[in-house]
Amino acid sequence: MANTSSPLADSSGLPPAEIFKPKPARAAPASTLGIQGWIRQNMFSSIPSAVVTLLGLWIVYAFLDAILTWAVGNAVWEASNRRECLDQVGRSGACWPGVAAWIPNLIYGLYPKDQVWRINLAALVLLVWAVPLWLPRVRSKVQIGLSLVLLFPLLASYLFLGGEKGAIWSALIALGFAAFLWALLTTATEMTTGLSFTRFVVGALGATGRSEEASRRIGFAALLVVYAVSLLAVQAMALSFVQTRLWGGLFLTTVISGIGIAVSLPAGIVLALARRSRMPLISLLATAFIELFRSVPLITILFMFNTMLPLFLPVGVEVNQLLRAIVAVCLFAAAYMAEVVRGGLQAIPRGQYEAASAMGLGFWQATGLVIMPQALKIMIPTIVGNFIGLFKDTTLVSIIGLFDLLSMARAVGEDTRWLGLFLEPFFFVTMIYFVACFGMSQYSLNLEQRLSAGERR
């Protein structure tokens, strides 16, 4: 270890410095590694721990065994009414044919059978529209996502409702359709050439070298063509009118909660900012709104909107019952979301805002570019938690006479052929809710990890 030529020694007259040599790292003890090591350490480290582990395993086994015996083992798969099921296995097994016979109603409510394709088509459009958001090569994700949230509802409401369409309504539907076409086109060009649709058109026309202004005009013209095509397509479509009274099942649940979710986040952001505003009147109004809707149960709000609203409206003006429910759900969800967003905003240090304004950013830029992205990211679990809550809360609309998924499930047991069959439909509906909610929560975890992947140490 002798080192005679240390520079320290020369300059300070100290004795020669010794060299510090770190010890090499050793491997961890084998008993703590791998699955076996993990099981031993976490489940059988002591006698009480082993007892708890075994007890837990036994409870899980007993529970699963009972459920599987009922749902699969003893279940009846073919029967034409509930009597036949009961004759075969009594109450020891599930009677699935009842649920199977009702599946179309559980999913679409009383929507005319020959028109159900319209709902499926809308679902397909939604799916296809959302796919580019997961494709890494697509760059216009923000635009596609925004167009999806803002313009898909226009297209979907025509598919769902159908009926007469005036000039304005046609123009709006065509806007939704054009946005869908644009999303497809721009995805195609970005996947193949890396250029957005408008850029691609400019290139294809050989106008790349021209001025920014000229290429913007060409891009705009291309979009106009897409719109004109959609307008013609929409004119050619003629769908029969389906009353909202016939909407029901999973379809209705998805419509109500989908709109609630899509509206609640932006509305919540606006309300939260308004509540934090320095202008007293705005802040007061926002606070009053939020506190009012948060202190009243959703059921009460639904009742109020359903029965009281018509009393306040002028005679002859009728607001559709579904619309009333949707408005009630949106207001309620927005009030809750506002508090979630406010919590997220408070978690962002003041210094972030100060740094942004010291750079010369105005309030809106600082909020939109610096504060919100960070706040939304930390709020993802809470936001998605709210979405999940909202999705389940929409079961309450059954109380004002809308046939959502849950009320459809109840209707099975009132069918004369399947009289008294309640458990099986509820089990089925439970699974649907579980899959949807668990999916959302897993997606939020995944999103959280991806978004913060780079920023962690």
Place this chain on the structure above:
Amino acid sequence: MNEAVAEAPPIELIGLNKWFGAFHVLKDIDLRVREGERIVVCGPSGSGKSTMIRCINQLETHQEGTIRIHGRSYGRDARENDAIRREIGMVFQSFNLFPHLTVLENCTFALTWVRHMPKQEAEDLAMSFLARVRIPEQAGKYPLQLSGGQQQRVAIARALCARPRIMLFDEPTSSLDPEMINEVLDTMVELAESGMTMVVVTHEMGFARKVADRVIFMDQGEIVEEAPPEAFFAAPRYDRTRLFLSQVL
């Protein structure tokens, strides 16, 4: 820009008074900073140093007195105030980098959103400043992946990217580990040598000795004494200054 404005001093504080509620934080502050001058501000905790320099770029608003930046004073017009602010860069004790953006994006942020500079040009400029603070290789990382000293150097580069004519520093080394203080101070010394007008709140008296044209001592919201560093350290006039110096030196 007309002659009068071009010749006006970068910073002028005239009869500045500020209250936090009933608490009188800044009392009759008068300060005139010349072009290229380096001012070090020191004083005990709570004496109003941060508040004073935060008034200079209006992170705090004052109740009485005038602040002129290159001859232009802050007023009711928010756009004009933002325009004045853009002349001033600020570096904070807690860095305040944007954690959701990479180092490079932090640096191009103001160029893109305030100056509307094309992306490539902004990135080239940002890289040149990152090179100047000697961390161009960290451009793709996120701020929280860097050491404190590196983060503060990014913060300096970020402020410089906006091409300010005045730089404010509020205790830039106070939250750093001792090993990292020097790398930040060295960057600041280089900046000073390039002729930037600087107002630095710091307790690093070595830095003050080496770089400052003037040292200002504040206590209880007042400027107690101001002098060139040699005079300030060798022969402070007030007992309060002597007491303070005996504690920090």
